[in-house]
Structures are given as structure tokens and as C-alpha cells.
Amino acid sequence: MERTFIMVKPDGVQRGLVGEIIKRFEQRGFQLLAMEMMYPTRELLEEHYSEHKDKSFFKDIIDFMHSGPVVGMVWYGHSVVKTARKMLGETNPLNSAPGTIRGDFGIVTGRNICHGSDSVESAEREIKLWFPKGVAIYDNKNTRQQWIYEN
16 A cells, blocks of 8 residues: 555646546545645745756746646555556646546646656655645545455
């Protein structure tokens, strides 16, 4: 079992897709441990996207992500990082299969609805960044796990 960080970007929030995205993760069987709507600072965004700081699109993505509120979430479950990435689809929505979030709702890379951690290590780094100590991440046991996972 592992955790991942999923963020609905400003385009997804403004288009009213937060509920649909939550629904898909819950229906898949993942457990929501934390969620917060926030207006991220440039500093937070620059830290989050730091691996891209030398790329040509860095300024554009920071400007876009700072353009409106985002919804950050922590999800928990078996292979949640890998599965969440499949559920989101390819970074370029035109390369995403129908049935994925980006395949169903996106058209261009710069407006691709969601961010999802790409590894367990990235997930833990991003969770600490977006949900710093003192922000509640609930780890309640939920009884539906017996209906989703084998022993």
C-alpha cells in the first residue's frame, strides 16, 4: 500500500471537474486521506516543478498554475502511484486513451487537468511539500478495503 499526490490544476477546478476526478478515484477503490483547495504561491510552485527549472516551459507552467486555485489530494491504496498515472492518461491529452481523465477532458498539454506523482519517492516529496507538518492527513481504516483487496 502506498500514497500518491494528485492535484487538480486551475483548468480542472474552473471547469468544475473536481467532483468527477474524486469520483473516479473513489470508484477505483482508493481512499482519500487529505484534500485542500488552495491558491499556491509562486515559491511553492517553483519548488514543486523544480526539476523543470531549466526547460523552456518552466515560466509558462508557473504562470498558469498561479492563475487560480488548485485542489491538492493525498490518495492511498495498492499501487496507487502507477494506477493513478494510468487513470490520468498521457501528459499530452491528444495521446491519452478515452476513459482516462486527460483523454476525456483535455485537448492540449498546457491545460491537462491534473498532476499526478510519477513515483513513490516523488509522491512522498510532494505530499510533504503540499501538506506540511500540521496539516491533517487522515489515516482512518475503512471497512470497504476487504471488498477491494484480497488478504
